[in-house]
Amino acid sequence: MLATYIQTLVSGLAIGGVYALIALSFSITFTTTKTMNFAQGEFISFGAFIGVAALLLLSGLAGGLTAIPGEAAAGWRYPAAALIATVVAGVMGVLIFLLAVRPFAGKRGMNWVMSTIGFGVILQSIGLTIWGPAPVMVPSPLGDGVLRIAGAGVRPQELIVLASAIAIMVIFDFVMRRTRIGKAMMAVAHSPQTASLMGINVNTVMIGAFALSSGLAGLAGVLIAPIASASLFMGLGFALKAFSGAIIGGLTNPRGCIYGGFILGVLESSVGLWQAQWKEIVVFSLIILVLAFRPQGLFGHASIDKV
Amino acid sequence: MTLTTNALKAALLASTLAIASTATAQEIKLGFNGDLSASPSAQSGQAGVLGIQAAIEDLNAAGGVLGKKLSLVVRDDLSQPPKSIQNMSDLIDSEKVVAVFGPTNSGNALAWKHIPNQRKNPSLGCIGSATDITKPAGGADNYMYRVSMVDRAQIAGIVAYTKNRPQSKNVGFLVETTGYGQGGLKDLEALAKAKGLTPVATEKFGVNDTDMTSQLNKMKSAGVDTVLVWAQGTPIAQLLRSMEKIDYSPVTLTSWAADNASFFDTAGKTLAERPIFMRTITEDRTPVQQKLYDRLAPKLTSKSAFSFSAHCYDATLILAAAIKQAGGTDGAKLKEALDNLQAPVAGIMKTYNKPFTPDQHEALTAADYRWTHWKDGKLVTYTDATVESLKPADYAE
Structure with missing residues (x-):
């Protein structure tokens, strides 16, 4: 019985790491620009396929219609592909900010919601033209064998996701709280006008926030691909769950978003132990409860940081 | 002048129409x-x-x-x-x-x-x-x-197999939460009931889920030795991968969606060979x-x-x-x-x-279908003592 609970926890943390990473990416743009990229799901899918293309290009191997050979991800190639996907997605993040967000940011109305969704639709259509609708199985760099932790089974890729998520979060937290760039970002988040008067280039910070946020989404795509298969439709589900995690944890607090993502992952797998079909009901009921009683999210209070 | 051109046009139009209609009449x-x-x-x-x-x-x-x-x-x-x-x-x-x-x-x-x-x-x-x-x-x-x-005929087939397999004591149903999965569950329940087969557990999973260990652990502790799965190719593959995680290998009968290339790629070569399902044509x-x-x-x-x-x-x-x-x-x-x-x-x-x-x-109908499984990356005919014991009457819906 204990093994069952450990399995539930391990499985929950593994998927929670993915949610946390994407939840963080939502938080980054929300705290600095008060806008969000509603095409984040498409950025995840697009990132996964950039990763697929990079793996094939770097290894010089031919990919099948629905899978790419295991050797393609061996050695340095997977980290390199992950880096390429992060950079490409980051550049696209700059594009989406310049084309679809900045013209509307700070103005009344929610035009940026529609324009970012539209950007996502365009991205998905381009992806379908290039790669087609079929899912592509991506190999994990550490192979596919099951590892045992106290009786619970876990795949190497799930540990890679978890480790990458935690590492990125720790680095991000350090940068935000200890460096000048992080302090500039927090200043812009607090009040763009004041930050501007203090000599901070608000525009550059905002562009940087979108590049970082989109880069994270692209990286998440490459990380998830060996678990869920790369598909142009895979991102939306993850993005929705991650957004839910961000709401639960508190959209304005990056740390809270991370906790929210992990809470959501573990909650999902625990509900599965009871009645799996109730998973979505439990998750979204929790969101409604959180919004009703703590609209700032469970960890939202931490946003009052001294800059 | 205009009259003649119009008449000419009308004649031309009429003849084109006549040609067009004779062309379609012959086809x-x-x-x-x-x-x-x-x-x-x-x-x-x-x-x-x-x-x-x-x-x-x-x-x-x-x-x-x-x-x-x-x-x-x-x-x-x-x-x-x-x-x-x-x-x-x-x-x-x-x-x-x-x-x-x-x-x-x-x-x-x-x-x-x-x-x-x-x-x-x-x-x-x-x-x-x-x-x-x-x-x-x-x-x-x-x-x-x-x-x-036909979905219902395949389900009649996998239910008949389970019923005729003496080693299958505890049966579980696993379906995805889409319309496809729910429709399958309705047929599974009805056809199993008609054959006097009662599942000891029924579990559901999302079509995009990547980890079904929670549901499978429940099946495992309920002593389920045979699972009937109704889902699309990729989730069936994820299910098999989750089974491997918790070291659980019941006899697995699935919908024909397991014949997809995406199922094979996601499950990997070894796991893909586990389920048996019905199909109209195999590599033989x-x-x-x-x-x-x-x-x-x-x-x-x-x-x-x-x-x-x-x-x-x-x-x-x-x-x-x-x-x-x-x-x-x-x-x-x-x-x-x-x-x-x-x-x-x-x-x-x-x-x-x-x-x-x-x-x-x-x-x-089910009697025209073939029992199938993956072997060395190919869809081949599957047979065992239970398959051989099945008669056309067993496939009745």
Whole structure:
């Protein structure tokens, strides 16, 4: 019985790491620009396929219609592909900010919601033209064998996701709280006008926030691909769950978003132990409860940081 | 001056119309409506069209039907129900096709099945497998026919296997939460009940879930030794991967979605060999099937979709036989002929003797299916003591 609970926890943390990473990416743009990229799901899918293309290009191997050979991800190639996907997605993040967000940011109305969704639709259509609708199985760099932790089974890729998520979060937290760039970002988040008067280039910070946020989404795509298969439709589900995690944890607090993502992952797998079909009901009921009683999210209070 | 030009124009127009109508009068138009480009099942639609075209080539080479050549009008519905409905009206009303083949996605057939019934224009499905497609709707005459797999018949098959397997003591049902999974669960419950089989556990999972260990751990602790799974290819693969995580290996019977290449790739070679399922064609092809396969293989985007070419080929032959028997292409007469086809039709799957009756619109039933599993990356016929003990009567729905 204990093994069952450990399995539930391990499985929950593994998927929670993915949610946390994407939840963080939502938080980054929300705290600095008060806008969000509603095409984040498409950025995840697009990132996964950039990763697929990079793996094939770097290894010089031919990919099948629905899978790419295991050797393609061996050695340095997977980290390199992950880096390429992060950079490409980051550049696209700059594009989406310049084309679809900045013209509307700070103005009344929610035009940026529609324009970012539209950007996502365009991205998905381009992806379908290039790669087609079929899912592509991506190999994990550490192979596919099951590892045992106290009786619970876990795949190497799930540990890679978890480790990458935690590492990125720790680095991000350090940068935000200890460096000048992080302090500039927090200043812009607090009040763009004041930050501007203090000599901070608000525009550059905002562009940087979108590049970082989109880069994270692209990286998440490459990380998830060996678990869920790369598909142009895979991102939306993850993005929705991650957004839910961000709401639960508190959209304005990056740390809270991370906790929210992990809470959501573990909650999902625990509900599965009871009645799996109730998973979505439990998750979204929790969101409604959180919004009703703590609209700032469970960890939202931490946003009052001294800059 | 203007009078003469007008008269000239009128004469020209009249003669062009006359030529056009004689051209169509010598031709019998058939239609295809289904996804050819948008969803993962588009490959099945493409394979189906290849089958219809091959059958038309063969029929035309043998002199056509009632002295007329057959032709095919193809419409892609992009797997969208509204587009599929529009295509149906376009094919029947504007193109004046005699019958429509397809669609690729079952949901689209369910969205437009009232149209063939109202227009009295037979529709022959040869890809989608949802049970309800060929069920009569309302009081209208039923113009929906099928030469393909049927979900309910497959479920009857896997239930019969479980019932006849002496080692299967505790049975569990695992289904995805989509319409496909829920429809399957309804059939699983009904057919198992009819055979006196009671599941000890029923669990559900999302179509995009990547970890089903929680549900499987419940099954494991309930002592389930045989699981019946109704889901699409990728989630079935994820289920097997989760089974491996918790070191749980019950006998696994699944929907035919496990024949997808995406199932094989996601599950990996070893795990993919675990489930057994029903399919109309395996790699052990009959000589007739091999001949069609060799002819179409260069054009097939997915080899495992060849079964749809065969189904659609046969559907075309059956329709041609019905046109011959009806002595024309009137829809009501065609329906009468299809419901009571006199001459046997030697097809790719089998020789069809009276494939349909007024109440039974399925040309292929569970007894025509084959037990299948993956072996060394190929879909081959599966057999064991239980399969051999199954008689046609066991597959009764």
